[in-house]
Amino acid sequence: MAAALQTLGGGIGITLHWIAFTPTIEQQATEEQKKKWLKLAQDVAIVGAYAQTEMGHGTFVRGLETTATYDPSTQEFVINSPTLTSTKWWPGGLGKTANHATVMAQLYTRGKCYGPHNFMVQIRSLENHQPCPGVTLGDIGPKMESNGNDNGFARFDHVRIPRENMLMKFARVEADGTYVQPPSSKLAYSNMVYLRGTFVMSAAQALASATTIAVRYSCVRRQSEMKPGEPEPQILEYQTQQYKLFPQLAAAYAFWFASWFMTQQHGSITGSMEKGDMSGLAELHALSAGLKSYTTAVTARGIDVCRMACGGHGYSHASGLPALFGGAAALCTAEGENTVMMLQTARYLVKCFAQSQAGKRLTGTVAYLSAVQPSPVAGNRNMSDLGTLVAAFQHRAARMVRHAAMQMQGEMQKGKAREDAWNSCSVLLIKAAEAHVHSFVVRNFAETVQTVEVDESVRAVLTSLCQLYSLYGITEHAGDFLKDGYLTGRDIDAASSHLSAMLARVRPDAVALVDAFDLHDKILRSVLGRYDGRVYEHLYEWAKKSPLNKSEVHESYYKYLQPFLKSNRAKL
Numbered sequence: 001m002a003a004a005l006q007t008l009g010g011g012i013g014i015t016l017h018w019i020a021f022t023p024t025i026e027q028q029a030t031e032e033q034k035k036k037w038l039k040l041a042q043d044v045a046i047v048g049a050y051a052q053t054e055m056g057h058g059t060f061v062r063g064l065e066t067t068a069t070y071d072p073s074t075q076e077f078v079i080n081s082p083t084l085t086s087t088k089w090w091p092g093g094l095g096k097t098a099n100h101a102t103v104m105a106q107l108y109t110r111g112k113c114y115g116p117h118n119f120m121v122q123i124r125s126l127e128n129h130q131p132c133p134g135v136t137l138g139d140i141g142p143k144m145e146s147n148g149n150d151n152g153f154a155r156f157d158h159v160r161i162p163r164e165n166m167l168m169k170f171a172r173v174e175a176d177g178t179y180v181q182p183p184s185s186k187l188a189y190s191n192m193v194y195l196r197g198t199f200v201m202s203a204a205q206a207l208a209s210a211t212t213i214a215v216r217y218s219c220v221r222r223q224s225e226m227k228p229g230e231p232e233p234q235i236l237e238y239q240t241q242q243y244k245l246f247p248q249l250a251a252a253y254a255f256w257f258a259s260w261f262m263t264q265q266h267g268s269i270t271g272s273m274e275k276g277d278m279s280g281l282a283e284l285h286a287l288s289a290g291l292k293s294y295t296t297a298v299t300a301r302g303i304d305v306c307r308m309a310c311g312g313h314g315y316s317h318a319s320g321l322p323a324l325f326g327g328a329a330a331l332c333t334a335e336g337e338n339t340v341m342m343l344q345t346a347r348y349l350v351k352c353f354a355q356s357q358a359g360k361r362l363t364g365t366v367a368y369l370s371a372v373q374p375s376p377v378a379g380n381r382n383m384s385d386l387g388t389l390v391a392a393f394q395h396r397a398a399r400m401v402r403h404a405a406m407q408m409q410g411e412m413q414k415g416k417a418r419e420d421a422w423n424s425c426s427v428l429l430i431k432a433a434e435a436h437v438h439s440f441v442v443r444n445f446a447e448t449v450q451t452v453e454v455d456e457s458v459r460a461v462l463t464s465l466c467q468l469y470s471l472y473g474i475t476e477h478a479g480d481f482l483k484d485g486y487l488t489g490r491d492i493d494a495a496s497s498h499l500s501a502m503l504a505r506v507r508p509d510a511v512a513l514v515d516a517f518d519l520h521d522k523i524l525r526s527v528l529g530r531y532d533g534r535v536y537e538h539l540y541e542w543a544k545k546s547p548l549n550k551s552e553v554h555e556s557y558y559k560y561l562q563p564f565l566k567s568n569r570a571k572l
């Protein structure tokens with residue numbers, strides 16, 4: 001039943017119940033509270049939404065307006081939407097599906113505000129699904145994609161909930177209204193860190209889906225003449241088609257491996273946090289924010305490249321690519337808008353750079369910032385060697401982080417306030433953070449292909465894919481590598497020619513590489529990407545099912561076209 005609910009469409013939004021509501025109980029509820037709600041959620045005996053974003057605030061969580069005011073006389077919290085902009089807006093499933101929600105609200109007790117905290121609120125009757133007293137609910141209307149999900153709105157008019165409905169694993173309010181501080185105020189944000197981490201796998205899956213569709217179709221589709229008089233070739237024989245698709249295919253593998261690292265990091269750091277060691281939280285936040293931002297942005301762009309590589313049929317919903325693009329585009333905004341998330345990573349990098357300048361040896365994903373020499377040693381580098389490629393990306397990132405941080409220091413030395421200096425350097429900071437995440441993805445890709453337990457012939461293919469991904473990154477961002485002479489023009493030319501060689505080397509394995517994602521036709525939902533390659537027959541069958549084909553002459557002819565034609569003919 002639960003699995004069936006996961007796939008429900010048509011106005012029923014159960015996704016957020018699984019990926020946000022239930023994990024919030026797991027991560028933010030006490031053991032007592034878990035006994036009350038966790039099994040109900042896991043068995044879908046209740047359906048929940050994660051209600052944080054409001055009409056007026058999504059990014060700035062500290063600016064949320066919904067209030068939860070403690071009343072010690074009744075030992076209840078009063079949940080209220082004081083303004084129109086405080087209306088909860090966007091949460092998946094909130095409109096029509098959920099009967100419970102974890103509501104993020106500003107906690108007030110004894111007249112003082114303690115910032116955003118999570119509260120469990122029943123929003124619909126378990127008997128007749130009507131909104132509970134004081135709760136106004138609805139759907140926010142059609143969106144770019146995912147219109148099967150009822151992203152909704154909610155307003156609360158002084159809704160009373162028991163004190164025990166505050167999720168109190170970290171912070172709590174005692175019966176007399178005393179607020180007990182959490183080990184870190186950011187623990188209330190822990191489910192967002194978790195969800196951002198899962199977006200890395202969502203991005204990998206989405207890009208894997210798109211490249212599966214486009215590569216398979218590019219083997220079915222024959223078009224034009226490569227040589228006069230010869231049969232039309234598969235469009236995947238064109239180098240330009242390979243240049244479009246293979247870097248996206250390589251990125252799908254890179255992001256898949258990055259998500260393995262993210263999952264492992266999340267487990268290990270949250271494990272330490274359970275024992276009271278918060279030291280890894282900052283790195284976990286910076287990594288999840290940066291990887292989420294980087295992988296979803298590259299994925300959305302990459303899916304559109306795949307769509308365009310499939311010509312007109314790519315633009316049809318029969319391809320599955322427009323829906324994938326719409327979904328991936330959502331990942332760029334949801335769970336932390338990409339710009340804001342990359343700035344969070346930049347904030348961490350600037351902090352680490354300052355520590356490194358003060359002599360601290362850096363560790364983890366920023367260790368390279370301490371190790372990389374500022375003065376590059378140019379020379380003929382072996383641009384097909386993975387170690388050389390990784391070092392190039394780390395040098396580029398270290399240079400850009402140093403440059404952004406020094407620019408900011410310079411602005412402050414001119415008398416600017418730190419916040420103004422930050423804002424006036426934020427484009428540089430974003431680019432430096434992107435370079436940092438890019439270097440992490442390349443390094444992790446290289447380390448994974450060198451250590452993963454596979455047959456040596458498979459390792460050889462994965463190594464080519466990693467070289468292709470890295471060489472593509474260098475040629476696409478050549479200026480960054482040339483800027484301080486770390487790479488020379490000859491190096492960039494060598495990178496370009498190696499990239500061409502990699503395109504040709506990956507070509508024979510392209511179909512096997514997408515088949516390895518093992519995405520069933522039912523998941524791909526694409527006529528172009530069918531495993532059996534029978535595109536044209538199924539494209540015709542798909543089109544015949546279009547609602548417009550239910551009648552030979554559509555009613556619009558009689559309503560609009562016929563009178564219009566008649567009146568025009570009468571004027572002749």
Ligand SMILES: CC/C=C\C/C=C\C/C=C\C/C=C\C/C=C\C/C=C\CCCCC(=O)SCCNC(=O)CCNC(=O)[C@H](O)C(C)(C)COP(=O)(O)OP(=O)(O)OC[C@H]1O[C@@H](n2cnc3c(N)ncnc32)[C@H](O)[C@@H]1OP(=O)(O)O
Pocket residue numbers: 015016020050052053058059060061062092146186189190192193202203205206209281282285324326327328330331333334335336337340344347348351519523
């Ligand atoms: C096989 C299948 C094939 C394909 C299928 C796959 C994919 C298909 C395609 C797509 C999917 C389909 C459809 C898509 C549809 C929908 C997508 C699905 C689900 C959507 C779920 C979305 C749910 C949500 O959006 S929930 C709401 C999310 N909201 C946010 O994320 C808000 C973002 N804002 C914030 O987090 C914070 O406000 C902030 C971090 C920006 C700022 O916080 P704050 O102001 O408090 O802090 P600062 O002042 O900036 O910093 C102070 C210090 O705190 C540190 N900090 C900040 N945050 C954290 C944290 N979380 N953890 C730890 N530390 C943190 C910060 O670093 C500062 O530290 P310092 O030491 O002082 O520097």
Ligand SMILES: Cc1cc2nc3c(=O)[nH]c(=O)nc-3n(C[C@H](O)[C@H](O)[C@H](O)COP(=O)(O)OP(=O)(O)OC[C@H]3O[C@@H](n4cnc5c(N)ncnc54)[C@H](O)[C@@H]3O)c2cc1C
Pocket residue numbers: 016020050051052053056057058059060089090091092146151330333334335336337338339340343
């Ligand atoms: C499909 C979908 C599903 C969603 N599901 C949920 C859900 O289930 N639950 C939930 O609570 N929310 C959900 N959301 C809401 C989502 O979390 C927010 O839309 C997101 O956090 C962005 O916030 P915002 O919409 O207020 O955009 P804003 O923050 O207003 O962003 C607008 C622009 O302002 C810029 N900006 C904002 N702050 C800064 C800054 N400090 N520095 C530089 N630029 C800045 C941004 O970069 C962006 O370009 C969903 C959204 C979508 C699209």
